[in-house]
Amino acid sequence: MNRTFVLLLAALVSASSASAKPIVVGGKLDPEAQLLSQLIILSLKNAGLDVTDKASLGDTGVNRKAILAGEIDTYAEYTGNAVYLFPTAKIPATDAGNPTRIYALARQLDSKQGITWLKPANANNTWVVALPEAFASKNKLKSLADLASYLKGGGTFKIAGSPEFFNRPDTMPAFEKAYGFSLKADQKLVLAGATPPQTQQAAAAGTNGVNAAMAYGTDGTLAALKLVALTDPKGAQPVYQPAPIIRTETLKANPQIEGILNKVFATLNQQTLQTLNGQIAVEGRSAADVAQAYLKSKNLIK
Known part of the structure; x- marks a missing residue:
């Protein structure tokens, strides 16, 4: 053959x-x-x-x-x-x-x-910082730059997130570095194994003084819980398409x-x-x- x-x-x-x-x-x-x-x-x-x-x-x-x-x-x-x-x-x-x-x-x-x-x-679907709409409106917080100014002025702030959110270099550390702020330990509620819906529920309910949450840009829970995602004008986060x-x-x-x-x-x-x-x-x-x-x-x- x-x-x-x-x-x-x-x-x-x-x-x-x-x-x-x-x-x-x-x-x-x-x-x-x-x-x-x-x-x-x-x-x-x-x-x-x-x-x-x-x-x-x-x-x-x-x-x-x-x-x-x-x-x-x-x-x-x-x-x-x-x-x-x-x-x-x-x-x-x-x-x-x-x-x-x-x-x-x-x-x-x-x-x-x-x-x-x-x-x-x-x-x-990038990582974002989400705030209750009423809190964001009252303090004129629309972007992470606004948040940095608010924090430098001594504004009350406590964010719920997973250990990954606080420790991975492309998450909260990237925001802190880009916008020139550093959160103290008492400004973080670290929840082991937490999912975005859980952290967002904590922010919406004000659990343990929390008024912010880790979130993803396409989370369906944001609107349902009346939360708003802060914009990232400096592009500290990579694009997650x-x-x-x-x-x-x-x-x-x-x-x-x-x-x-x-x-x-x-x-x-x-x-x-x-x-x-x-x-x-x-x-x-x-x-x-x-x-x-x-x-x-x-x-x-x-």
Whole structure:
């Protein structure tokens, strides 16, 4: 038998085998991550692909290890995480606030790891400081620069957050460095394992004198609890745009996935994610139900 024909046949069999494998979708545990995972799962199933749901796999580190090991094929990641969390993506902090630059660098560097970043949503799920609307209005606090002036003037302030929020260099320490303030121990309520909804509830209720909370920019609980996120005019935080990432091998075997997921994520923006996240975190609806209703409303699935 002709050797070239044999090699071609082997390649076709390999490609057919790869495309026949189920697409394993991972995911993180917070409401938005669950929503994004279900958007991916439902969209791929609608396209007739065989999908395995591992949407509740774990935190960022767990999903990262799983995709590098080939245990999952795709999940939703955030561009900003490439700055600090991934050893394969050493992105200069000066580029972190530029959405185009950070995405391009994350895509370029991860391509060497066999991972392709698809197009991100037009949203920024960055860390923010949230205040009760009444408190912010009374003290004319709209930005972190305003907060710095307020603190230097001796204003009363106590913020609830997780140990990660207070200790990671890209979170509160980045705000303090950029805006020239330093919180004292009694101005922090450190809650081990706290989620943003928990810290925001503490701020809204004034628990233990708390009048501020860690939050994410697309949290659905902000509006529900009448909280406002302070702006970051100096760009101390990196941009955290959600994007599907996928093993390049899987994408080559199923090239239609790129168009499917790019189309879905192109419909997402800040306000849309806040609304959808609120339906999960505040109204108690399942991520799968919220995702399905949204995709149908956009005529993205049947």
